[in-house]
Amino acid sequence: WKLLRLLPENGYIIQPNLLNRQLPFGTMTETTGLVGSKGGKISLILAATRPGLQLEGLDVEDLLEEFENIEKLLLTEFAVDSKETARFYEVDAQALVWSPESPIGSFRARTQDWPLLNEIRQILQQPVSGYSLTVASQTGIPTDEDWLQLQLEPAPRSPNSAFFALLICRKPDRKAVIDTASRIIEIFKLSAEMLVRQ
Numbered sequence: 664w665k666l667l668r669l670l671p672e673n674g675y676i677i678q679p680n681l682l683n684r685q686l687p688f689g690t691m692t693e694t695t696g697l698v699g700s701k702g703g704k705i706s707l708i709l710a711a712t713r714p715g716l717q718l719e720g721l722d723v724e725d726l727l728e729e730f731e732n733i734e735k736l737l738l739t740e741f742a743v744d745s746k747e748t749a750r751f752y753e754v755d756a757q758a759l760v761w762s763p764e765s766p767i768g769s770f771r772a773r774t775q776d777w778p779l780l781n782e783i784r785q786i787l788q789q790p791v792s793g794y795s796l797t798v799a800s801q802t803g804i805p806t807d808e809d810w811l812q813l814q815l816e817p818a819p820r821s822p823n824s825a826f827f828a829l830l831i832c833r834k835p836d837r838k839a840v841i842d843t844a845s846r847i848i849e850i851f852k853l854s855a856e857m858l859v860r861q
Contacts, residue, residue: 667698669740673732675699675707705729715749723756723847730841745837751808752840753833756847759818760826764859766817770794773858796858809834811843815854826855 670677677699700706704725708717716733720726737743762769774780774793784791795816803810810833818825828851832843843850 665740666736669736670699670707673736674701676701701729707733723844727841727844749835749837751833751835752837753831754840754844754847756828756830756844756851758828758847758851759821760815760828760851760855761824762826762855762859765823766815766826766855766859767794767822769859770796770817796854805831807833813850813854815851815858826851826858828854 667677678697696708696710698707698709702725704722705718705720708719710717718726718729718733720729734745737745771792777793780791780793795814797812797814799805799812800807800810805812810831812829812831814829815826817823818827830843830847830850832840834840
């Protein structure tokens with residue numbers, strides 16, 4: 664509750680119903696969902712059932728800067744040092760990556776000789792080609808606290824001109840996640856360029 668009171672002093676516009684609500688005596692003041700936004704660019708989301716917070720936005724640099732600000736606020740006002748206590752950090756990103764070459768055409772051309780697809784063609788008894796690329800951590804499963812996943816596929820509405828790209832990076836190592844987050848645009852761009860290279 665104190666965090667919600669401090670957020671306006673730190674540039675956030677808080678949902679009006681959160682600051683002015685009357686709670687029955689003895690109830691918890693936990694909040695779930697969007698609690699506020701900053702500069703019309705960043706949203707702060709809390710989940711009462713999970714010990715963490717989430718920032719959403721469109722600009723990677725703005726988000727990383729605000730993440731640092733929130734960490735400092737937690738440390739100075741609540742003595743919570745997330746660098747010491749966080750079980751893991753996570754960045755989730757998705758984007759449309761425009762391409763001068765057809766993404767769907769590139770997948771068809773690059774996957775036509777894959778041995779696995781030859782077997783799938785026999786099973787389906789239909790001509791098929793690769794449609795997406797998903798790579799992930801060599802060990803573990805998607806619910807682990809250490810997981811990396813990159814996915815690219817033709818954008819459903821623009822398969823001849825754009826890729827839909829998704830990245831999940833979750834690790835206990837804060838620096839590794841921040842470094843990956845700072846390279847998101849480069850990762851998406853280079854991966855798309857690699858897929859259309861003939």
